[in-house]
Amino acid sequence: MLALSQPAFVLHSRAYRETSALVDFLTPQGRLRAVLRGARGKAGTLARPFVPLEAEFRGRGELKNVARLEAGGIPNLLSGEALFSGLYLNELLIRLLPAEDPHPAVFEHYALTLQALAQGRALEPLLRAFEWRLLDELGYGFALDTDRHGQAVVAGGLYRLQIDAGLEPVGQLQPGVFQGADLLAMAQADWSAAGALAAAKRLMRQALAPHLGGRPLVSRELFMTLKEPPRD
Template identity: 45%
Template sequence: MKVVLQPALVLHTRAWRDTSLLVELFTRDHGRVAVVAKGAKRSGKRSGSGMSALLQPFTPILCSWSGRSDLKNLTACESRLAAPRLVGKALYCGLYLNEILARLLQPEDANEVLFTLYEQVLQQLAQGAELDLCLREFEYRLLIELGYGFELDVDGESGEPIQSGEHYQFHPDYGLTRAAPAGHARASRYGGDDLLRWSAGEFDLPARRCAKRLMREALRQHLGDRPLKSRELFHVH
């Protein structure tokens, strides 16, 4: 199998044997693909701006590969766009996004909508957009694109609209459902007022806190209990 000049973004790179790199790519038409860039470390050291310089996280590239196994051989790589410049907190946010994508995307399961969303959010982070707004929007859209989405303004069990003044909890099968009375509930509770403001795009401080807790709980269902390394670097979530 050969793929030629496929638009991609680099999720993660690590050393592979003495002179090569193992690279996780998020590609437009082939989803998440793992490739070996043979000799990339050697060529980068020799030229100072070789293939290894392109195979860094967040870099938009065009790449070609071949192979039938899960691990492909990278045969060509060239720049597609200028890489977004992520620094400080924006950098840690980008690393967090890369990690959840690497954990949640199935190999070679294409999703062009999600690819475009990811490319857009990297540009937003680089341009100084509000970090938590970028993260919450991407997390919510990510769940939708992976088939795990839920409505913010509808009780997923009863089908009734979310009510102001009521409290709700998250259920992995239904989404938001009416919460049991506070004295009987152990699950996290989310205020209907906060959910409705978030749904309407009124992202005040209480709605942001609600969104942060809810997205963490919803993603945990699919990420599992293994800690995210990006959170060890910086609490982006």
């Protein structure tokens, strides 16, 4: 099978046999799993998360072989909360993105998000935008400015999310509902609106939960541990 060069990022890597690694890559052609031979050499030093790569893969089955791996750009140097945010993005892609299902828009948005994280941009808007784009690309998206009946969201209204259907108007305040004003701010990506970011975080958790199979995200737990105040 002809090996074609394409841009790639490492999502996850683990030791495989004596000197190889089993690596999950994100490419414009989707998420690929491949064996990287000689992982303790030069190729292994490149096979790190957040490094833009140029890669060639061989093989017809689900498990490919890395035929070539070279640096494809400037590494995105992430640390602290930005590092955990990057790991969160990687885990989302591994858990949600089907193998070998092309999503070039997801790849492009991921690369831009890594650059923004490396530049020290505010984390929460970047994460919410990535979650939203990923859900939309996978066919799980829904409108934020109209409800499931096609009616415009009203700023003073209350709504709850019905998975696979959209926003349902509700008559009274209850756990898990959203203010119409917050939903409209999200639709415009207006993060200056009070409460919009917190509401967006709740909304994305609700929207992602059914697609994560009930298993918690390891990166989210690590991030929460990082943010916990030290104990006496």
